[in-house]
Amino acid sequence: MLLRKADVVDGALKLLDAEGLDGLTMRKLGAALGVQGGALYRHFPSKEALLDAMADKLTEEFLADPLPDVPWRDQIRILGDRARTALLAHRDGARVVAGTFAPGPSTITAGDLSVKILCRAGLAPAQAGWLAFALMYYVLGHIIEEQAEARLPAGDDWRSRNARIETEVSPQYVEAMDSVTSTDPAERFAYGLNVFIEGIASQIPPAQQRRTVRRAAR
Amino acid sequence: MLLRKADVVDGALKLLDAEGLDGLTMRKLGAALGVQGGALYRHFPSKEALLDAMADKLTEEFLADPLPDVPWRDQIRILGDRARTALLAHRDGARVVAGTFAPGPSTITAGDLSVKILCRAGLAPAQAGWLAFALMYYVLGHIIEEQAEARLPAGDDWRSRNARIETEVSPQYVEAMDSVTSTDPAERFAYGLNVFIEGIASQIPPAQQRRTVRRAAR
DNA sequence: ACCTGAACACCGTTCAAGT
């Protein structure tokens, strides 16, 4: 049975779940698809290109449904939550997307969508572009950390690591770190996303802001 | 001449500048230090541990001077700028720090400092911790991208990549991407950092905020 | 204690040859 590009990407995502990003090798992927490792280079010019295709497939998923016509703040919240769900759906999903070198069609569409939302909110395209990236850094950073923590050995929390090296630390830091490790990641994610949204709101010129509020009200 | 741990870290940072993170191998580092690759395992149990030590050294640099007693917004701006300077000082510096597995003393001190600033601004320790991480995601994401762009082949801009795949894109997106690639990264960095700061300010309870304003005024 | 030399168990990638 001959392989198609899509088969390779699907197999790679399956292997990703089983082995993690560090365990994803061309030889193992070949074996999982019943083929020699080298044969994969008929379908992708490099492992990097395959990883780009995997990232684009993950991004595709959270673009499937159109965004509802709600105020821009809610649209960003929805986009953020969908991105999080899509990235958490595969082991190391966030790391795969963060490592994207050449963006695919879905990655570009996602960027386009983010910029359009921020422009409709009242930002100039330039600032919308800058903040779309900033938003992406937050989303990816947060989820990379979530997925890393999920795979730590049981006793290896921040407390035991701090104890090993002797660094004095404020009681506030202790409380902060305890909260980071004990609070539902979804809540932390939403909180930070909201801070971001309020920061964006602070950059919208008042004239535009009025228009936005009316949009939200109808 | 026998090697010390610090010599290995210094040599590794030098080799990082010459070869980049992907070109940094234990064998090459050994050769640069006049030693076999395997000999490095007398000083570090793994390459990962060496990379952690490199990351901590980078972090150490921007903690050298104490923060001036200015309002919390300015303290965060100063911290962000110092972090950016320190990370840009070495090739792939941001990727090295982002890949940190076990934080060292400086990394912990930097976290402690961030949390303290945010608490002094009026946040509860838990939220201060969450936002300290969010802040770090932004800083690292931005600088990783800066350092990646700096090494792209000349003709390989977003425009030529988009042309290769046929994805329709809004005129706003075009303007946004042009702005991202043509604007001074320092300006973009400061803008996003400020958005973040204003978002944080929006989360501070009014009672606390008054105190903060007075602090800033004196 | 620190380093050498050599090995082990892998990698990504290429390519003549087969079907």
Add this chain to the structure above:
DNA sequence: ACCTGAACACCGTTCAAGT
């Protein structure tokens, strides 16, 4: 066109043996 088999040029890591 797609795949095999085998190679090339590397990796991180380990370890007996030297000094």
